[in-house]
Amino acid sequence: MTRLLHLTVAFLFIADHTAFATPCLFESQGEGRVAAVVDARSVRLDDGREIRLTGIEPTATTKQALASLLTGRGVTLRSADDTPDRYGRQGAFIFTGEDDTSVQAKLLAKGDAIVSAEVTDKDCAAALMASEAEARHQKMGSWTDPSAIKNAESADDILAGIGRFMVVEGKVLSVRQAGAMTYLNFGRNWTRGFAVIISRRVSATFEGAGIPLKSLENRRVRVRGWVEGNAGPRIELRLLGQVELLGANEPTGVGP
Template identity: 75%
Template sequence: MTRLLHLILALPLVAGHTAFAAPCQFESQGDGRVAAIVDARGVRLDDGREVRLDDGREVRLAGIEPTATTKQALTSLLTGRDVTLRGTDDTPDRYGRQGALIFVGESEAPIQATLLAQGDALVSAEIADKDCAAALMAAETEARRQKKGNWADPSAIKNAESPDDILAGIGRFMVVEGKVLSVRQAGAMTYLNFGRNWTRGFAVTISKRTQPALENAGITLKSLENRRIRVRGWVEGNSGPRIDVRLAGQVELLGANEPTGVRP
């Protein structure tokens, strides 16, 4: 697993004859020892060697969303281990948790990449750095290709043509695939409709302020019509399920003949 993970993370590192640092190597935000796994998203550090954290400070794993097996995997991987926190912003969230990528010992890969490679987590798309985001997505893609962990379940990726299945997961983070049948704008909001019945079918909503980020990533909304895409995010809605796209990494373009659940 370690060798495979390093190969995955090494993919974006070479361009021509120039060597680059490993992705996700952001500024250190402190270090410590993992005293407890709080939940599937957080750990508690408790060690006198902490640099910028108070003892007992909770840390939220940035860049991923948990699955049913994440907490168990974290317990195995992190309990009692000395770790370094890295990230671009150490401002606590509203729950007082610091978001960070977590590195064990001298590893060049964050524990988030390990969880993704094992199929024990989903990419959240919150990491803005392109190289780091690509490395995390590559780890998830390989697990999905090999049907590891979460991806062994055929229902791990929802079909956009089955809105009731998606609506059943309201309030949860989901990955959905399907063909965009129409792109419609209403005021400052653009709707990607996956069903003929706009009120009951699955749809993706994208605000006007999010469009520049998508365009910078090479995605123009009108061009998505009749294209197959994979979208990830929190499911909301009443009569019909919705996912609100706020980050470019939430949308992936799929090939016309690409098998469901796999991306080359």
């Protein structure tokens, strides 16, 4: 019970599927029929609109799964904002028929996608994370691969994925501040080991949520984000949802 409460309060308020009757049911942004799957995270409707699926990052099986779920299907789009991105794509959660489970949640539950942590609505974010967690527990889809979650101690393995979205687990050995940035160091060699970097503005967000960054020292965490860096791999934290606290004795790769 203590572990569950700690995880819930600390970061994502991860909950069971039953905790929210209708997660991610934002304002309707119209309907349409899917004419084509453009890529692993975008579809084109028959009226010409290109829709980017909010809240997920793709895996090797996402495009095929999307085609199976959506090609030729009538869909409803839901989001808090229908403003297109710089590529002209409209971000949205996609629903089919009368189903109140988003396509994103279905992909996550089968291990055919990874949570991106871009969703800031707590109920929706928790539901997405719960879907992913269930797939991890069941070792479905991408989670059948032991390397789907990287070991923070294997810096070279992480660095080989530079420019990719990754999920990494490990113990924070130290928390250091340098100028306007805070570093969560996972290796004893600060320059070559894996580290998470957090700007002063985002640090304030953590503090405001009652999570002093120093409190993460010697804690096991799971982080997700885009890998960057030269000598050592880095993931920059921009949102609270990019980090999950793990139990001290929790098996690697499982989690809540």
